[in-house]
Amino acid sequence: MPRFTSPFDGAQLFYRDYQPNKTEYRCIAPDRRGFGNSDWNGPEPGMEQIDYNVFAQDTAHLLEKLDIGPFIFVAASMGPGETLLAYERSEFVRSNCMGFFWVGPALPFPLATPENPTAPSRELWDSMLEGFPLDLTDRLQKLGTNADVPIMCVHGDQDLGCPYEASSKVIKEIIPRTNVKSVTTSQALTHTIALAKRLTNVQMGLWVRLKRYSQSIS
Secondary structure, eight states, X not given: OOEEEOTTTOOEEEXXXXXXXXXXXXXXXXXXXXXXXXXXXXXXXXXXXXXXXXXXXXXXXXXXXXXXXXXXXXXXXXXXXXXXXXXXXXXXXXXXXXEEEEESOOOSOSSOBTTBTTSOOHHHHHTTOTTXXXXXXXXXXXXXXXXXXXXXXXXXXXXXXXXXXXXXXHHHHHSTTOEEEEEOGGGGGGXXXXXXXXXXXXXXXXXXXXXXXXXXXX
């Protein structure tokens, strides 16, 4: 089973590397530290606590290590924040990321505040996100201003953890070019199929973008 060593603390982190199938796309699926087959911490404790930034550092390091070339991020829940920070911190990621596909993103800030009253309450998140109270609004604004990378958000209308009104809708307001798709309760039984179709459409758009990219450097 492939693993890589985190530069943060030496933790051994697991990932799967699915080779291209009939769609001709390679898929790299890492287990975030503390999840699946990945360690939570390593033998060399970092000077800072493990947080979103460390997750992003791990992700960027894996992509740089594999040197995969142009790719698209597919992430859900807390994952979109991780991909956003990885994009911000790594020149390699910025140069090769062709798009973001976010499912039920916990962005820009997964906590109810006067500015974001529709998000879940602090009591709900305290037990789940201790150490992760990171407002990514500024990062989203920067992404919207400084890059033209495509973004797509798919969100269920019954997502109580991070409702559409507090996340995907807000992302669209911050970055108008974001393509937002809402999945209703009546679509729940076919959610996987619908999601797969939308991801396939994104892949086709990615293929066109990659082709243009290849032509521009040839």
